Amino acid sequence: xxxxxxxxxxxxxxxxxxxxxxxxxxxxxxxxxxxxxxxxxxxxxxxxxxxxxxxxxxxxxxxxxxxxxxxxxxxxxxxxxxxxxxxxxxxxxxxxxxxxxxxxxxxxxxxxxxxxxxxxxxxxxxxxxxxxxxxxxxxxxxxxxxxxxxxxxxxxxxxxxxxxxxxxxxxxxxxxxxxxxxxxxxxxxxxxxxxxxxxxxxxxxxxxxxxxxxxxxxxxxxxxxxxxxxxxxxxxxxxxxxxxxxxxxxxxxxxxxxxxxxxxxxxxxxxxxxxxxxxxxxxxxxxxxxxxxxxxxxxxxxx
Numbered sequence: 001x002x003x004x005x006x007x008x009x010x011x012x013x014x015x016x017x018x019x020x021x022x023x024x025x026x027x028x029x030x031x032x033x034x035x036x037x038x039x040x041x042x043x044x045x046x047x048x049x050x051x052x053x054x055x056x057x058x059x060x061x062x063x064x065x066x067x068x069x070x071x072x073x074x075x076x077x078x079x080x081x082x083x084x085x086x087x088x089x090x091x092x093x094x095x096x097x098x099x100x101x102x103x104x105x106x107x108x109x110x111x112x113x114x115x116x117x118x119x120x121x122x123x124x125x126x127x128x129x130x131x132x133x134x135x136x137x138x139x140x141x142x143x144x145x146x147x148x149x150x151x152x153x154x155x156x157x158x159x160x161x162x163x164x165x166x167x168x169x170x171x172x173x174x175x176x177x178x179x180x181x182x183x184x185x186x187x188x189x190x191x192x193x194x195x196x197x198x199x200x201x202x203x204x205x206x207x208x209x210x211x212x213x214x215x216x217x218x219x220x221x222x223x224x225x226x227x228x229x230x231x232x233x234x235x236x237x238x239x240x241x242x243x244x245x246x247x248x249x250x251x252x253x254x255x256x257x258x259x260x261x262x263x264x265x266x267x268x269x270x271x272x273x274x275x276x277x278x279x280x281x282x283x284x285x286x287x288x289x290x291x292x293x294x295x296x297x298x299x300x301x302x303x
């Protein structure tokens with residue numbers, strides 16, 4: 001009797017959908033897809049309006065809304081010329097170059113340091129490892145605003161104020177806790193047998209890191225690189241604190257903030273300048289978004 005009962009209940013148990021299957025079915029339903037499309041369209045409308053406004057003449061921008069462009073389409077490049085020309089306009093091009101100079105080292109420095117630290121936390125046993133990793137993880141909840149004034153005093157006393165080094169070091173320090181946590185979780189999923197096989201072949205920590213772990217860590221490293229680049233590119237607080245507002249080291253966000261403060265009614269310049277500033281981060285995210293999603297999910301679940 002018990003055998004027959006088990007045979008009857010086994011198919012019922014096997015057919016019971018899991019929570020993951022139910023969630024997948026709901027998220028891939030036509031209604032969920034329709035809701036995602038509506039949210040995407042609503043989310044994109046302000047950017048679309050900004051793009052249209054950047055090509056409209058100054059007079060029309062100040063007198064009519066961007067949606068009136070479709071009734072009387074008039075296109076001009078004068079707004080972009082005024083924003084990019086350093087002699088007769090705002091000269092946003094110099095700030096744009098500064099943003100690139102600031103963003104690239106601010107991504108590479110924490111990425112290199114965090115990958116080494118994550119490897120040590122994941123595969124090297126040393127006293128106090130868990131406690132130190134817990135302290136690094138806890139630093140993620142500390143607001144960066146509490147460190148701005150002490151760092152500024154340190155930079156001034158060391159003669160580094162108003163240089164790119166202040167921005168590189170600050171962005172790297174603020175990014176390290178998240179980078180170490182993200183890369184550590186990814187490294188812990190690497191099978192230990194892979195590392196043991198490398199040790200048997202005579203590989204040390206340096207060889208294991210560069211030849212074994214680094215190739216498989218690329219999705220997580222790419223995810224952090226995209227996240228850090230977007231964060232640094234859109235940063236205003238750190239730039240205002242350490243760059244001093246000068247054109248020598250100030251990024252494009254500082255230029256836009258000064259533009260909105262000194263020319264509050266120059267909407268034609270603000271729209272063109274804002275759209276110039278978002279071209280690079282939008283392009284990078286669209287080109288590398290699959291790495292971003294894959295890297296963020298790495299280490300979150302096991303299966």
